[in-house]
Amino acid sequence: MDVLSELLDGVRARGALFRRTVMDQPWSMGFASGSPLTLATMLRGRAWIVPADDEPVSVGAGDIAVIRGRAPYTVADDPATPPQVVIDSTEYCLRGPAGGEPDSSDLGPDGSALLLSGAYTGRREISERLLHALPEVLVVRSAHVRLPLLDLMVEEMIGDSPGRQVMRDRLLDLMLLSTLRTWFDQSEAHAHAWYRAMDDPAVSHALRLLHADPAHPWTVANLAAGTGLSRAALARRFTAQVGEPPMTYLTSWRIDLAADLLRETDATVGSIARKVGYANTFGLSVAFKRLRGITPTEHRAAAHPLSGPGRDGRARRPGHSPAR
Known part of the structure; x- marks a missing residue:
């Protein structure tokens, strides 16, 4: 197994959180979900990703961005636009009236910007070895994105078929692996030695x-x-x-x-x-x-803190993962 395969091996989303949001200018959202790794793409319009301790990064329509780490960050139409809402893990996946798809109607279905993002929920899904090899934000431009994967993800986000969470998890994994392999191939000047x-x-x-x-x-x-x-x-x-x-x-x-x-x-x-x-x-x-x-x-x-709730609200023991 080559070194890159060693790093990518074991990536596996489990109950990943997804968000599809339509916005009109000016707009800005702060993310404080604590995810170790998030994928984001603008399906319509442009955006800036503003990390807590780094320079803003531009993301165009169809580009795929990978944001590493649990530090808060902002996605906005302009780096100077202050956050209008802060999204944490409990609000990440907004539910519609029937408890199904994210409800973005209040934001305007014909807004100038459409953001799709998926967040891994725990460190066990991504190895520290991989996280240490990535910058805080990386972007693969649309010309190099595997469109069939993105199209499938969009289809699963708007659908309501049985098994949709598992499909979304696996599609998120495939999008991450494809994006990272492309980025490593294109970014030798920035990749690890x-x-x-x-x-x-x-x-x-x-x-x-x-x-x-x-x-x-x-x-x-x-x-x-x-x-x-x-x-x-x-x-x-x-x-x-x-x-x-x-x-x-x-x-x-x-x-x-x-x-x-x-x-x-x-x-x-x-x-x-x-x-x-x-x-x-x-x-x-x-x-x-x-x-x-x-x-x-x-x-x-x-x-693995000895006390403190997990995502299901129950105290978690070291090495214990709640059943799904």
């Missing part, structure tokens, strides 16, 4: 070896043997292409894997340590604290 390194056959092969078996007791010498290069040649080319030495990259990758396993499973810290290449809990804890500033146990506790 490991992606640009895929053009170097030896370094790309070394990356695949590390990703395929992170728990292996790798050294630069045995990694070099697998690529057909000398130890010094691999170390030099890997560092030049990826931006850090092979063993430093491996440590970061192991900690990223451990962070996802701590969040996504109930496995013990010791078993996770062995799974990602550490002999015991102590070894993982030292490396985790050095890179993340907290211990594995603290990371798991932050991801």
Whole structure:
């Protein structure tokens, strides 16, 4: 499996939230849903996405935008237009009188702008490894968007067929995967160094070896043997292409894997340590604290608070996902 496939593998929406909104100028909506990842497209008109701590990004009709992170952001006709409404997770999916489709009639069905967005609801749907590889906002322009997918999403948004939530979830996944693959292909100047390194056959092969078996007791010498290069040649080319030495990259990758396993499973810290290449809990804890500033146990506790309601209003235990 190549490195990009490794990042994209496991993306799976579960009960994603969707919103279709018609607007007349001037308009501006603040989003505070706390979603780890949101896709948005203007089906009609133009918009600006204004992140909390970054420059506004223009989005034209048919463009697909991906917004990363839980920080609030604004979508507006102009960056200077103040938010007229703030949307959180409870208001994201507006319901019509029958409890079915989003009701936008009060906003004017013939408005100058039509926004369609879909938001993932939890970190378990998207790995931290993928989130760390993305900017706060990225845009794929309409000329490169897979129109059949977008057309299917629009059709599902206005339909009322059985199984529509599952269809919407899977279509959101496909749109995200297609959009990200296109963006990585077009954005080598902005993509992570490991992606640009895929053009170097030896370094790309070394990356695949590390990703395929992170728990292996790798050294630069045995990694070099697998690529057909000398130890010094691999170390030099890997560092030049990826931006850090092979063993430093491996440590970061192991900690990223451990962070996802701590969040996504109930496995013990010791078993996770062995799974990602550490002999015991102590070894993982030292490396985790050095890179993340907290211990594995603290990371798991932050991801799964012992108290506090989930989306269904019930208290959630660590590692517990409410039944759907």
